[in-house]
Amino acid sequence: MSQQETDGIQQNTSKHRPLDVMDRKILGAMAQDATRSYADLGKEVGLSAPAVHERVKRLRQTGAIQRTMAQLNGAAIGKNFLAFIHVESAGWGKTKEVIDLGELPEVEEIHTITGDSALILKVRVENAQAMEGFLWRLYHKTGVRSTHTYVVLSTHVERGVQAEITKDLSVGDHLT
Amino acid sequence: MSQQETDGIQQNTSKHRPLDVMDRKILGAMAQDATRSYADLGKEVGLSAPAVHERVKRLRQTGAIQRTMAQLNGAAIGKNFLAFIHVESAGWGKTKEVIDLGELPEVEEIHTITGDSALILKVRVENAQAMEGFLWRLYHKTGVRSTHTYVVLSTHVERGVQAEITKDLSVGDHLT
DNA sequence: GCTGAAATTTGTCTAGG
């Protein structure tokens, strides 16, 4: 049932209608559990199953839902070593080699955090030795000026993008 | 279910059996696309649909698969501001209030990185103003000594735990 | 633990209101 059908050459040129409350409810539910049936979701948000199905299909096409994935337990598959690695690059355009490391399965995230010369990597490997090997390889990339590794000892929260939005006026209050 | 079979292969059915190659293939496929049918997965790994189903059910029960979720596009739901926040705590046991922030939907990750006094938070909000509000609230938690925020400008890789394991001998090589 | 077949539940599309 993989939805990799021939969509044609349609890019993401959707009308970008802002998501209504129903869409957000559906996204919120599916971000936590994507195994629920459309009928079940419909009962929660107050829609029929076909209506939910159509919305979910649209949410996938527009990219609001990037994919549906199984979240694995790192320890269960023998990956007991997680670290965040800060990388300082020599300058502009020098990060390409590092970003190419994203093809490796141990790299879970790569973010640019300052201009084009600083990166944050999230890397999960089996053990300390494997991490040392990765750092060795990382440091020998051209353009890598320095790295700083933060080893994770305990993970308290780890989840994807949440649909709910917190209205926070604590700062704005004193501005208005 | 008989404990001892008379075949030549001794299966470890008493405890958490280490994942075999079939399990890893299934996990690897589902970590990237959990919408595929069991029959489809079975054709890839060489099992029947019921066999895959049984393994997936076991992988869920044992926690190897924590959940299957929809990965949302932050920008699509109006969350265009992502940051990693390093928090230094005053000392042991002072991080509870910060960890309790994990209930907020803008907090995607909380990791302890050093002893019990340093944390990394991954926070995604609508805009800079919302981030300011979050930081304001964070900084006023008891035990928070200082915070350092790294604003993400571009995300190149963002995915969950990958089942594949890279054999890396690059460090051991030069030691031998 | 796996297979193949059967039974049940969902997914998916269509038509009409």
Place this chain on the structure above:
DNA sequence: CCTAGACAAATTTCAGC
């Protein structure tokens, strides 16, 4: 967007190996 129907396809169970 709902209801309703119908068909395809998936999930889930089960006997038997």
